[in-house]
Every structure is written in C-alpha cells, then in structure tokens.
Amino acid sequence: MLLTKMKPEFEISEAHERKETALDVKQLNIYYGNHRAVKDISFTIEKNAVTALIGPSGCGKSTFLRSINRMNDLIPGARSEGIILYEDVNLIEDNINVVALRKEIGMVFQRPNPFAKSIYNNITHALKFYGIRSKKKLDQIVEESLRKAALWEEVKDRLHDSALSLSGGQQQRLCIARTLAVNPKILLLDEPASALDPISTAKIEELIMELKKEYTIIIVTHSMQQASRISDKTAFFLSGELVEFDQTDKIFTNPSNQKTEEYISGRFG
Amino acid sequence: MNSRVANKIATGVFTAIAAIIIFVLVGLLSYILYRGFGKLTLDFLTSPSSDFQAGGGIGNQLFNSFYILLITMMIAVPLGLGGGIYMAEYAKPGKITDFIRSCIEVLASLPSIVIGMFGMLIFVNLTGWGYTIFSGALALTIFNLPVLVRVCEDAIRSVPRDQKEASLALGITHWHTIKTVLIPSAFPTILTGVILASGRVFGEAAALLFTAGLTTPRLDFSNWNPFDETSPLNIFRPAETLAVHIWKVNTQGLIPDVQEVADGSSAVLILSVLLFNLLARWIGSLVHKKLTAAK
Amino acid sequence: MAKEFSTASERLLKKSNRAALKMEMRGKSIVLISAILIIAATISITIFLGTKGLQSFLVNGINAVEFLTGTVWDMGKDGGNGPSYGALPFIFGSFAVTFLSALIAAPLGIGGAIFMTEIAPSWGRKILQPVIELLVGIPSVVYGFIGLTVLVPFVRNHVGGQGFSLLSGMIVLSVMILPTVTSIATDTLRSLPGGLRESSYALGATRWQTIYRVLVPAALPGLLTAIVLGMARAFGEALAVQMVIGNTKELPSSLLDSAGTLTTIITLNMGHTTYGSVENNALWSLALILLIMSFIFILIIRYLSSRRQYR
Structure with a gap:
C-alpha cells in the first residue's frame, strides 16, 4: 500500500535499469478475500530466459503467474499488494490498462483452449481486434506464428478446418501460435504440457527452448524433470512463500534449503 | 413380507x-x-374469417400470429440478450444484482392477463395508439423477457471459462470477447431457447386481448407498404391472433360453424407449437453432435 | 498494429488506449440499458397497477373491507339497489380452483417425478420428459377449448349440473399445472445426493420405504416449491378457466355449481367498461389482488428455497 502511494519513487535496480531483467518482483502479496495466497515474495526474472516456477499444488505459483498479466482480476475478491516492476510501471496498479498489458504479456493455459473456430481464425481473432484487416498481412502473420510454434508443416493444408479437429498437442501449439501472433514480450505458460502425452510434451519443450531466444518465458510446471530440462532459473514455492530461487542446475543438484531438497527428491508434493 | x-x-x-x-x-x-x-384445407388456412356466417377461414389470424411473434422477438431478443449478458458478465454480486433478479422473478410470475392490462394502460390508452400489433408485441415482450434473460444468461454462463480466458489473455477487451467468443459459442443454446419461447408467445392469448384487440381490419395482401392502413404489415392496426380467435369464437359464438373453426384453429395452433418444439430439439441435438464429434 | 511507444508507462497506463476503453464502455452501457429496462418495467407495473387498483377505494369511495368481503357484484345498471362491489365470490373462486387443482396435480406431478427419477430413470427420462415438455407448450386456449368441448359435456351428462362448473375449472387447471409441478419436482429429486438412496438401500429398506422415509422428507421444501409454483400459475390463468367455469357472480355452493374467478371477471368485463369509470376501477382493484398474490407466491417460494438442504 505504502509503495503504491508513492508510485514514482520505486527503486529501480541497476539491472532493471540496464533492461537485463524483464520483471522485478518486490514484496508481492496476493490475497483471495482474507486468504493470503502469495506471501511477500521478491525476485527478478531475467530477459530471454526460461524461469520455471515449481512447488506442490496450492503453493501460489499459478496465482503469482496469473497476477503478472492480471488474469486474477477475473476472480472476485482477489487483490495484490507490492510491486511487479515491468520496465517503468508497476503491473499491479489500478491504472494499468490490462488489455494493453495482456497483449504484451501473453499467456498459455494448462488445458489447450482453442476457440471453436478454424485454425486460421484462431490466430486472426486477436489481430482483427487490433485492426489488421489486410488479407495479405493476416496470411503472413498466420504463417509466421504457426512456423514459430512448429505447427505450420502439420496444418498448412487445412488452415480452415476447425481447430477442435487437431490433437491435444497440436491444439496447445496452436494456442502458443495464437499468443505469438500478437507479438508479446513475455510468455506466461501455466503447466502447458500437463494435459498432453509424452511425445506432445517433448515437442512443446523443444518449442520452448527455441522460443526463449526471442521471448522471456515464465513456466509453471508440476514436473520437476521438465523444469530441469528446459529452465535456466527455477523458483520453488511452498504455501505461498518463495522458498528458494536460483540457477536451475543449483536447485536440482545442490539446493540450499532443506525443504527444496525434500521436494525435488519427491518426499512430498 | x-x-x-x-x-x-x-x-x-x-x-x-x-x-x-x-x-x-x-x-x-x-x-x-x-x-x-379434416379442416386443414388450403382454403381454411388462407381465407379471411367471417364474423357471422359459416365458412370463414383463419388466413388473417394465422398471418397476425406469425407477424406479432416476429415483431415481439425483434424487440424481446435484443433486450433479453442484453439483460442476459449483463447478468452473466457484468453484474457483480450485491444488492443491485439481487434486485434485478427479484425483478425478473416478479415479471416471470405475473399472470399474463395482468400484463395485458398493464399493456392496455400504457401502450393502448396512454400512448393513444389504440389496439395495435405494436402494443401487443410490447406486452408480449414484457411477458417473454424474463424467460429470454434467463435463457441468455444460462447460455453465456455455460460457455467454458477457458474460452473467455483465452480471449482476454490475448489482450482483447471484455466487450469484444463477449461479442466474438461468448455469444457465438452460446448462440445455439440461445437459439433453442428463443424457439421454445416463440412457441409460448405463439399460443399466448390473455396478454393480447386488451392490447392487440379482437378484430382484424380488412387486409389487402397485395399491399406491402407497412405504413398503409390496409397493409398486413402495418404495425399500428388491430390484429386478432389465432389463439385469441379460438377464445373468441368459443366464448362469443357468433358464427354457426364455431365447432369447425375452433377445431381447425386448435389443430393449427397445436401443430405450430409442436413444430417449434421439434425445431428446438432438432437444433439442440445438432449442436450436441457438433460439439461431441471430433470434427 | 498500434504505434510502438518507447516506455511501458506510455503503452500500458489507462490513458494510453482510449478507443478500446470507449468501446468497452459503450458495450457495457448497451447491456446496462436492458437491465435498467427490466427494472423499469417491474417498477412501473407495480406502481401503475398499485395506483390504478387503489383508485376505486380512494377516488370512488368503495369501502375496502366491503370490497373484500361483500358477495354482491353488481354494476347497478338494472336498477335494484344500485352498484355494489363485493369481490368475495371471485376471490373465493380463484382460491378454490387454485387449491383444488393443486390437490389433483400435486400427487400426480410428484408421483410422475418419482417414477422418472426412482423407478424407471432411463425410459422415464426418454418418454415422460418430452411428454412433460410438450404439455407445457400447449397453449392455454387449447386447454380451454378441450375443456369446453369434452369436459363440460361429460360433467353435464355423467356427473350432474350444467357442466360449466368449479369441477371443470379445477380439472382443466390441474392438467395445465401438472407439467410445472412434475418438472420442478423431478429437478428437486435429481438434485438429492445419491448417497441418501444408497445408505437407505444398504440398511435393507425397500424402494418405497426409501422414497417415503428418506427421499420425500429430504426433498420436501423443493417439492412444496413445485406445488406453489403450480398454484401461482393456476391463480393467474385466465382464458382456460373462463371457458369452462360458467362465469357467474355468485358464490358457488358445490363443485358442480358455476363460479367466477378474479381473472374471469376481468377477462369478461375489461373490454366492456369505460376507462376510468367506477366499474372499470373496481376491475383494476381485482388486478391489484392478482399482483399482490403473485408477490406472496414469490415470498413463499423464497421461504421454501431458504429451507432447502440440497440444491
């Protein structure tokens, strides 16, 4: 509260000033009514890297993820305090235009959720809203984003088929393509592979490794193997607290907190 | 045991x-x-009714019924959709929302004769229009609105949440999401509900007695100028619908062939309602198939 | 695509994207208008009916107590003792047909619901459900017409009296409200947790014992709601009753006597009385009673739904 009042005065770290970090999280608290779901967390998220958020169910990792692009606004009674600094704005403030924000910080959900439209229209849905009308331009963006999502070869001959006719893994890559089409800077992935079979999962992971060259990626995952395979940094959440945040190698080989060790060795969660 | x-x-x-x-x-x-x-001959269905002699048809009444239904739905569906969207998407839990719900409940439980009387008070006397199709359609709108609001609200609420989230997460405004994602997804359910409601409107008589009236002027079916007095399309003329006609011939009984006319009219009314019902079911099952099929 | 700004504060603060916000506001106001119209319609119906309905007491000086308890409804046109507005025969008629029809429709409707949920769920759903839905769809004038051509002669020839009677009105109404009662009772029984049935059967109870000892008590508030909703529909029904009840202005002394109800007298006389005259205002007072009764039915239903344990 105090910090939001004196808004222009937040301290901007040197790294953030140099634009090396994508997000600077400081003393963030998220509440659902009276329940504090995220407790006083502070850490930084690097640009063009994959940051994995791990922890048992209900630990606050998804809540945190959904607060970055303000999807929590949809939940009655949810509110946040503290700072998520993105360039020169605090994302949790009331005066943020969440529509513009969500265009810059895209999100892919746990269950593939393509619109009940054609593959083509799934991608152009948002573009048309942003006023792109030229067929040529639309075609071009559709192809580009499908290529980026490694889906183009599989669907280029049936762009006008229903998106629901795709397999689960293809649907999820379509959802990623749809998000990429609006040209975001950060991608939030909320357990993007948990509803998929191993082969589709592998494809998504491969894709994430490819995408991090261009985008900052934050991924919530239940699978520790997945976190260790694809992420550069890992944050371990437990009951709303950020227990440990470090290089992924370090977290999985030599964690400094005992709880982290117990979790990654499978003793709970 | x-x-x-x-x-x-x-x-x-x-x-x-x-x-x-x-x-x-x-x-x-x-x-x-x-x-x-046996009475369902083309002649019966198309010829105008007779006030005193035998052998009248129900042509005008049939036309009036469909025409009033159309006008009613043109007013009621947008309002019902608007109300449904408001209740499903914008209404926050609280006193105002509870109050709107109570209002819908009250409207839904009003006897249709009371709605007809209110319609007479406002749309017939106060406006000075007299008995008109438009007055009848407005009364039927009030009669029908609570059902349509509920249908639309339920239909929009039943669209999976992830569809809405997907659109919002792409940086699309709430309103545009409603327009381009929620309504298209809810459309089949809404359509089914609208058709069922149409059946109810089609058979309603009590709300129309004092609003659209018990008579139909001589209609000239070659005149399609809606502003002309003898045009069937003129919405500021009295219009007796089929349901009202059944009631009138039975209670006033001025024509010698009451029985035949009432028999035929009832059969037409029932067949129309059955048709509405079957249509709604057919659309419902079509949508179900489309949703469950892989492609 | 929108012009690229250099800093996030230029792109992401609310003042940055006026057009989209404006569109959002416009959409919201369109649907808000619909919501406001619903409120406006309800309030104006209440106010207009309230003021019109009270005029006969306030302007025309009819005594409210005499209005509710008097048994003579006479416009005073035929000479005699002058106009008298005693609405008791109609009030009695409305309540009589409502309760009598509920007496028939309640056991049939709840029985049908029990058949559909407990005894033959599969084909009950397949056959009885559409039957109920079709019954709801049949227009009330058709019920009235059949009552007039089948029921009235039947009562006249086989039971007695003129045929146009309280009995005919009650039978027509009970068929009309049967689907309402059945469908809501079915929903209530379906919403009971399955565990209730299983634990009762596990104790060795027969199906009938389970139904009347466990399910019906558990579903009671919902079943009562079904009956009250049916009664509300019966109370407000006009044309079907009017076609078979005989439309007298006297209190009926038996089921086979003709009678009148609030809705039938309105239906018959509204068109013949001059707007603003005493007799016209008296009819509006009857409509006000209908309005008040529908509020009372809503209150009863609210009370019952607050007592429901399972939803």
Whole structure:
C-alpha cells in the first residue's frame, strides 16, 4: 500500500535499469478475500530466459503467474499488494490498462483452449481486434506464428478446418501460435504440457527452448524433470512463500534449503 | 413380507401415474389433431374469417400470429440478450444484482392477463395508439423477457471459462470477447431457447386481448407498404391472433360453424407449437453432435 | 498494429488506449440499458397497477373491507339497489380452483417425478420428459377449448349440473399445472445426493420405504416449491378457466355449481367498461389482488428455497 502511494519513487535496480531483467518482483502479496495466497515474495526474472516456477499444488505459483498479466482480476475478491516492476510501471496498479498489458504479456493455459473456430481464425481473432484487416498481412502473420510454434508443416493444408479437429498437442501449439501472433514480450505458460502425452510434451519443450531466444518465458510446471530440462532459473514455492530461487542446475543438484531438497527428491508434493 | 407388498403396490401406483400423464398428453394431442385434421384445407388456412356466417377461414389470424411473434422477438431478443449478458458478465454480486433478479422473478410470475392490462394502460390508452400489433408485441415482450434473460444468461454462463480466458489473455477487451467468443459459442443454446419461447408467445392469448384487440381490419395482401392502413404489415392496426380467435369464437359464438373453426384453429395452433418444439430439439441435438464429434 | 511507444508507462497506463476503453464502455452501457429496462418495467407495473387498483377505494369511495368481503357484484345498471362491489365470490373462486387443482396435480406431478427419477430413470427420462415438455407448450386456449368441448359435456351428462362448473375449472387447471409441478419436482429429486438412496438401500429398506422415509422428507421444501409454483400459475390463468367455469357472480355452493374467478371477471368485463369509470376501477382493484398474490407466491417460494438442504 505504502509503495503504491508513492508510485514514482520505486527503486529501480541497476539491472532493471540496464533492461537485463524483464520483471522485478518486490514484496508481492496476493490475497483471495482474507486468504493470503502469495506471501511477500521478491525476485527478478531475467530477459530471454526460461524461469520455471515449481512447488506442490496450492503453493501460489499459478496465482503469482496469473497476477503478472492480471488474469486474477477475473476472480472476485482477489487483490495484490507490492510491486511487479515491468520496465517503468508497476503491473499491479489500478491504472494499468490490462488489455494493453495482456497483449504484451501473453499467456498459455494448462488445458489447450482453442476457440471453436478454424485454425486460421484462431490466430486472426486477436489481430482483427487490433485492426489488421489486410488479407495479405493476416496470411503472413498466420504463417509466421504457426512456423514459430512448429505447427505450420502439420496444418498448412487445412488452415480452415476447425481447430477442435487437431490433437491435444497440436491444439496447445496452436494456442502458443495464437499468443505469438500478437507479438508479446513475455510468455506466461501455466503447466502447458500437463494435459498432453509424452511425445506432445517433448515437442512443446523443444518449442520452448527455441522460443526463449526471442521471448522471456515464465513456466509453471508440476514436473520437476521438465523444469530441469528446459529452465535456466527455477523458483520453488511452498504455501505461498518463495522458498528458494536460483540457477536451475543449483536447485536440482545442490539446493540450499532443506525443504527444496525434500521436494525435488519427491518426499512430498 | 409386508413391506415387500407395500413396495410392489407403490411401484404399481407410480407406474400408473406415469401412464396417466402420458395418456393425458396423447389423448389431448390425438383429440385435437383428429378433430381438426379434416379442416386443414388450403382454403381454411388462407381465407379471411367471417364474423357471422359459416365458412370463414383463419388466413388473417394465422398471418397476425406469425407477424406479432416476429415483431415481439425483434424487440424481446435484443433486450433479453442484453439483460442476459449483463447478468452473466457484468453484474457483480450485491444488492443491485439481487434486485434485478427479484425483478425478473416478479415479471416471470405475473399472470399474463395482468400484463395485458398493464399493456392496455400504457401502450393502448396512454400512448393513444389504440389496439395495435405494436402494443401487443410490447406486452408480449414484457411477458417473454424474463424467460429470454434467463435463457441468455444460462447460455453465456455455460460457455467454458477457458474460452473467455483465452480471449482476454490475448489482450482483447471484455466487450469484444463477449461479442466474438461468448455469444457465438452460446448462440445455439440461445437459439433453442428463443424457439421454445416463440412457441409460448405463439399460443399466448390473455396478454393480447386488451392490447392487440379482437378484430382484424380488412387486409389487402397485395399491399406491402407497412405504413398503409390496409397493409398486413402495418404495425399500428388491430390484429386478432389465432389463439385469441379460438377464445373468441368459443366464448362469443357468433358464427354457426364455431365447432369447425375452433377445431381447425386448435389443430393449427397445436401443430405450430409442436413444430417449434421439434425445431428446438432438432437444433439442440445438432449442436450436441457438433460439439461431441471430433470434427 | 498500434504505434510502438518507447516506455511501458506510455503503452500500458489507462490513458494510453482510449478507443478500446470507449468501446468497452459503450458495450457495457448497451447491456446496462436492458437491465435498467427490466427494472423499469417491474417498477412501473407495480406502481401503475398499485395506483390504478387503489383508485376505486380512494377516488370512488368503495369501502375496502366491503370490497373484500361483500358477495354482491353488481354494476347497478338494472336498477335494484344500485352498484355494489363485493369481490368475495371471485376471490373465493380463484382460491378454490387454485387449491383444488393443486390437490389433483400435486400427487400426480410428484408421483410422475418419482417414477422418472426412482423407478424407471432411463425410459422415464426418454418418454415422460418430452411428454412433460410438450404439455407445457400447449397453449392455454387449447386447454380451454378441450375443456369446453369434452369436459363440460361429460360433467353435464355423467356427473350432474350444467357442466360449466368449479369441477371443470379445477380439472382443466390441474392438467395445465401438472407439467410445472412434475418438472420442478423431478429437478428437486435429481438434485438429492445419491448417497441418501444408497445408505437407505444398504440398511435393507425397500424402494418405497426409501422414497417415503428418506427421499420425500429430504426433498420436501423443493417439492412444496413445485406445488406453489403450480398454484401461482393456476391463480393467474385466465382464458382456460373462463371457458369452462360458467362465469357467474355468485358464490358457488358445490363443485358442480358455476363460479367466477378474479381473472374471469376481468377477462369478461375489461373490454366492456369505460376507462376510468367506477366499474372499470373496481376491475383494476381485482388486478391489484392478482399482483399482490403473485408477490406472496414469490415470498413463499423464497421461504421454501431458504429451507432447502440440497440444491
């Protein structure tokens, strides 16, 4: 509260000033009514890297993820305090235009959720809203984003088929393509592979490794193997607290907190 | 042993009740259709009714029924959709929302004759229009609105949440999401509900007695200028619908062939309602198939 | 695509994207208008009916107590003792047909619901459900017409009296409200947790014992709601009753006597009385009673739904 009042005065770290970090999280608290779901967390998220958020169910990792692009606004009674600094704005403030924000910080959900439209229209849905009308331009963006999502070869001959006719893994890559089409800077992935079979999962992971060259990626995952395979940094959440945040190698080989060790060795969660 | 017997008797009684209910419907339908079927000639369906002599048809009444239905739905569907969207997407839990819900509940439980009287007070007397199609359509809108609001609200609420989230997460405004994602997804359910509501409107008479009136002026079916007095499309003329006609010939009984006209009209009314019902079911099952099929 | 700004504060603060916000506001106001119209319609119906309905007491000086308890409804046109507005015969008629029809429709409707949920769920759903839905769809004038051509002669020839009677009105109404009662009772029984049935059967109870000892008590508030909703529909029904009840202005002394109800007298006389006259205002007072009764039915239903344990 105090910090939001004196808004222009937040301290901007040197790294953030140099634009090396994508997000600077400081003393963030998220509440659902009276329940504090995220407790006083502070850490930084690097640009063009994959940051994995791990922890048992209900630990606050998804809540945190959904607060970055303000999807929590949809939940009655949810509110946040503290700072998520993105360039020169605090994302949790009331005066943020969440529509513009969500265009810059895209999100892919746990269950593939393509619109009940054609593959083509799934991608152009948002573009048309942003006023792109030229067929040529639309075609071009559709192809580009499908290529980026490694889906183009599989669907280029049936762009006008229903998106629901795709397999689960293809649907999820379509959802990623749809998000990429609006040209975001950060991608939030909320357990993007948990509803998929191993082969589709592998494809998504491969894709994430490819995408991090261009985008900052934050991924919530239940699978520790997945976190260790694809992420550069890992944050371990437990009951709303950020227990440990470090290089992924370090977290999985030599964690400094005992709880982290117990979790990654499978003793709970 | 005793409880076994009681159980058997009870099962028998309940089965008998179910049989009675089915028998009532089958009896009603077959009676109406059997009596009316012979009268369903093209001449009966298209010729104008007669006030005193035998041999009148129901051409005007049939046209009026469909025309009032159309005008009603043109007013009521947008309002019902708007109300449904408001309740499903914008209304925050609280006193105002509770109050709107109470209002919908009150409107839904008003006897249709009371709605007809209110319609007479406002849309007939206060406006000075007299008995008109438009007054009738407005009364039927009030009659129909609570159902449509509920249908639209439920339909929009039943769209999976992830569809809405997907659109919002792409940086699309709430309103645009409603327009381009929620309504298209909810459309089939809304359509089914609208067709069922149409059946109700089509058969409604009490709300129309004092608003659209009991008479139809001479209509000239070659005149399609809606502002002309003899044009069937003129919405500021009195119009007796089929349901009102059935009531009128039966209670006033001025024509010698009351029985034949009433038989035929009832059969047409029932067939129309059955048609609305079947159409709604057919669309419903079509959508179900489309949603469950892979492609 | 929108012009690229250099800093996030230029792109992401609310003042940055006026057009989209404006569109959002416009959409919201369109649907808000619909919501406001619903409120406006309800309030104006209440106010207009309230003021019109009270005029006969306030302007025309009819005594409210005499209005509710008097038994003579006479416009005073035929000479005699002058106009008298005693609405008791109609009030009695409305309540009589409502309760009598509920007396028939309640056991049949709840029995049908029990058959559909407990005894033959599969074909009950397949056959009885559409039957109920079709019954709901049949217009009330058709019920009235069948009552007039089948029921009235039947009562006249086989039971007695003129045929146009309280009895005919009650039978027509009970068929009309049967689907309402059945469908809501079915929903209530379906919403009971399955565990209730299983635990009762596990104790060795027969189906009938389970139904009347466990299910019906558990579903009671919902079943009562079904009956009250049916009664509300019966109370407000006009044309079907009007066609078979005989439309007298006297209190009926038996089921076979003709009678009148609030809705039938309105239906018959509204068109013949001059707007603003005493007799017209008296009819509006009857409509006000209808309005008040529908509020009372809503209150009863609210009370019952607050007592429901399972939803």
